Amino acid sequence: MNRLAPDRYTASQIDMQAQNAYLDAIAGSEIPKAMISVAEEHQKEKMRQALEHICQRVITEYEVEKGGCFDGSTVSLKCYGSLRTGFATHSSDMDLVLTSPSSNPHLASTESDIPRLLEKALLKLGFGARLLTRTRMPLIKFCEKPTPELAVRLQEERNKWENQKVVPSKDVAEKSADEKMKGSSVPGRMDEKATPVDRAAALKGGNPERKLPLGDADETSSPPMLHQHERMNEPELPRNPDSRDRGIGNDAFINRDSSQQSDQTKKPDAANPAPGQPKPEKDTADIHNKTHAIPLVAKERREAVLPDKELVRLYKLAIKEGWFEPGERTTIFNFCRAVEGGISSDQVAECRAQLLSLPDVLNRYRPPPDHLLDYPKDGVGVQCDIIFSNPLAIHNSAMLRCYNLSDPRVKPMVLFVKAWAKRRKINSPYHGTLSSYGYVLMVLHYLINIAKPAICLNLQHVEMALHDTSAENTQIIEGHNVRFWRNETMIQHWATQGLITLDRQSTVGSLLRGFFQYFATPSGGFSWSMEVLSLRTPGGILTKQQKQWIAAKTEVLDPVKAGEKGQEVRQRYLFAIEDPFETNHNIARTVVHNGIVAIRDEFRRAHRLIQQAANAKVTEDLFAEAAAKDDLNYRYFGPRPRPQMAKAPVQAANAT
Numbered sequence: 070m071n072r073l074a075p076d077r078y079t080a081s082q083i084d085m086q087a088q089n090a091y092l093d094a095i096a097g098s099e100i101p102k103a104m105i106s107v108a109e110e111h112q113k114e115k116m117r118q119a120l121e122h123i124c125q126r127v128i129t130e131y132e133v134e135k136g137g138c139f140d141g142s143t144v145s146l147k148c149y150g151s152l153r154t155g156f157a158t159h160s161s162d163m164d165l166v167l168t169s170p171s172s173n174p175h176l177a178s179t180e181s182d183i184p185r186l187l188e189k190a191l192l193k194l195g196f197g198a199r200l201l202t203r204t205r206m207p208l209i210k211f212c213e214k215p216t217p218e219l220a221v222r223l224q225e226e227r228n229k230w231e232n233q234k235v236v237p238s239k240d241v242a243e244k245s246a247d248e249k250m251k252g253s254s255v256p257g258r259m260d261e262k263a264t265p266v267d268r269a270a271a272l273k274g275g276n277p278e279r280k281l282p283l284g285d286a287d288e289t290s291s292p293p294m295l296h297q298h299e300r301m302n303e304p305e306l307p308r309n310p311d312s313r314d315r316g317i318g319n320d321a322f323i324n325r326d327s328s329q330q331s332d333q334t335k336k337p338d339a340a341n342p343a344p345g346q347p348k349p350e351k352d353t354a355d356i357h358n359k360t361h362a363i364p365l366v367a368k369e370r371r372e373a374v375l376p377d378k379e380l381v382r383l384y385k386l387a388i389k390e391g392w393f394e395p396g397e398r399t400t401i402f403n404f405c406r407a408v409e410g411g412i413s414s415d416q417v418a419e420c421r422a423q424l425l426s427l428p429d430v431l432n433r434y435r436p437p438p439d440h441l442l443d444y445p446k447d448g449v450g451v452q453c454d455i456i457f458s459n460p461l462a463i464h465n466s467a468m469l470r471c472y473n474l475s476d477p478r479v480k481p482m483v484l485f486v487k488a489w490a491k492r493r494k495i496n497s498p499y500h501g502t503l504s505s506y507g508y509v510l511m512v513l514h515y516l517i518n519i520a521k522p523a524i525c526l527n528l529q530h531v532e533m534a535l536h537d538t539s540a541e542n543t544q545i546i547e548g549h550n551v552r553f554w555r556n557e558t559m560i561q562h563w564a565t566q567g568l569i570t571l572d573r574q575s576t577v578g579s580l581l582r583g584f585f586q587y588f589a590t591p592s593g594g595f596s597w598s599m600e601v602l603s604l605r606t607p608g609g610i611l612t613k614q615q616k617q618w619i620a621a622k623t624e625v626l627d628p629v630k631a632g633e634k635g636q637e638v639r640q641r642y643l644f645a646i647e648d649p650f651e652t653n654h655n656i657a658r659t660v661v662h663n664g665i666v667a668i669r670d671e672f673r674r675a676h677r678l679i680q681q682a683a684n685a686k687v688t689e690d691l692f693a694e695a696a697a698k699d700d701l702n703y704r705y706f707g708p709r710p711r712p713q714m715a716k717a718p719v720q721a722a723n724a725t
Contacts, residue, residue, distance in 0.1 A: 472513055482512050
């Protein structure tokens with residue numbers, strides 16, 4: 070395919086200059102606002118040092134209690150992500166990876182007590198902490214200064230887990246760690262009987278013992294000790310959205326109230342016999358036999374009890390999510406027109422009665438979950454994600470940092486696109502769109518492969534990378550080759566000498582014009598439906614057919630430890646960006662149908678506004694704050710069953 074480049078536009082030279090000037094002006098205004106300040110970076114680094122010492126102490130005390138001698142200096146909490154690459158924006162969260170090479174089992178193992186011990190220790194110190202285990206890899210969502218209400222909810226969530234756990238060894242391990250913590254020099258340790266509200270209130274200056282300034286970490290101590298000091302001044306991950314796409318029965322969506330009852334409170338009945346009693350045979354006549362079979366439930370249909378306007382709302386939601394066949398939709402549209410058209414109540418009642426002939430989809434409806442455990446964007450101090458043992462993330466961040474150093478236009482371009490995506494509400498992987506990391510790879514793909522002449526070299530294929538035989542550059546991490554040109558000093562020298570690119574004239578604005586043109590133009594640009602962005606590949610493009618990234622599928626990741634069950638992950642390929650090292654991982658797997666529509670629409674909108682700049686008739690602000698989007702990843706009625714699954718309930722009934 071003939072790729073578009075800045076010098077191949079059909080627009081006139083004058084038009085292009087006007088468009089460049091338009092984008093340069095916006096970049097000059099928006100990029101400084103997006104950049105993280107030196108003071109904020111310093112504050113976050115101090116927080117990282119404090120957290121590293123807490124992690125070292127918790128893990129050291131646990132390992133000593135468990136097996137004797139342990140060198141706490143081997144525990145490290147390293148920064149990766151945007152703060153490491155240099156692409157951080159104002160108020161960016163920190164991304165931290167915790168490693169403890171001498172700990173066994175592995176920190177990311179389901180058998181490891183350490184993630185829960187760390188969560189508990191952080192909560193006891195008055196921080197906000199919540200361990201998430203249903204993500205691609207376990208992580209702790211951390212905030213420095215939770216509100217009193219948030220502190221209570223986080224502690225309640227922790228207590229809920231403690232009440233449900235069944236492994237005695239973890240009880241013993243946490244009790245032992247708690248006893249150690251009582252006499253330790255961990256900063257800000259609060260009374261054992263203090264409530265979460267008391268601990269949160271102390272963060273705001275109510276505790277007279279917490280008034281010493283935070284000092285720099287003592288890197289020479291071994292084993293590491295904590296100083297007596299006061300702590301410094303892309304929202305929670307939802308329950309794994311993939312679980313809605315696999316192996317969850319309809320009852321999980323239909324009868325929410327009963328599903329929340331504990332097993333102890335449920336009384337045996339004909340449908341739910343007591344343990345040990347045989348289950349009654351199901352009546353197959355009660356199972357709907359359409360191609361999108363919906364098991365009926367012993368529950369009054371919503372059509373019989375809900376107000377007309379609420380039924381209209383629910384039916385429109387269901388149709389938006391792909392439910393109902395064309396003929397069935399006609400019945401629904403007749404009802405909606407009757408309600409909204411103000412016709413006689415008898416006619417409305419007649420249309421409403423016809424709804425009962427439809428599959429009982431509405432009983433699958435579940436309102437969006439509350440987000441009471443989400444951290445506010447502001448007002449809770451430093452926020453970060455702490456993941457457990459992800460060495461690939463460290464190498465990945467190191468490579469992006471080298472790309473940042475290879476040309477002075479890389480960073481402003483990345484900051485511009487990240488700030489634009491955030492303003493237009495298309496940068497939330499937890500809600501069905503793309504991560505900031507994905508947008509960084511899109512920018513780098515353009516600068517390496519599409520801009521003519523190229524602005525950046527491909528660091529994974531440049532000759533210097535192939536001849537670098539250092540241990541760091543030749544190692545294989547979890548089966549993946551992490552080789553790239555990583556000599557930062559030499560890269561900076563080449564950049565200043567003009568040895569990396571022949572194009573030293575193009576402004577950030579002209580490069581941005583080409584970037585938006587490339588991703589907004591179906592002819593000559595990127596093919597969203599057919600192609601895969603691949604930074605490691607010469608030319609930067611593979612096809613979805615080559616990768617076999619054709620249809621969504623559920624994969625089981627390799628377990629951290631032999632004998633463990635691997636984490637199930639839903640792989641989607643509506644938008645495909647290959648990870649530079651972990652080549653079987655699609656960075657854009659979080660993008661759902663509505664998400665890809667929103668992203669493409671925003672690129673087209675941006676391209677349209679840029680074209681309008683040629684005539685000085687731009688009708689909208691490119692960076693206008695978009696209206697908040699619903700959770701594009703959330704399905705109010707769950708996934709629509711596939712046709713081949715229609716007979717599954719009947720087979721299950723016959724099997725009983």
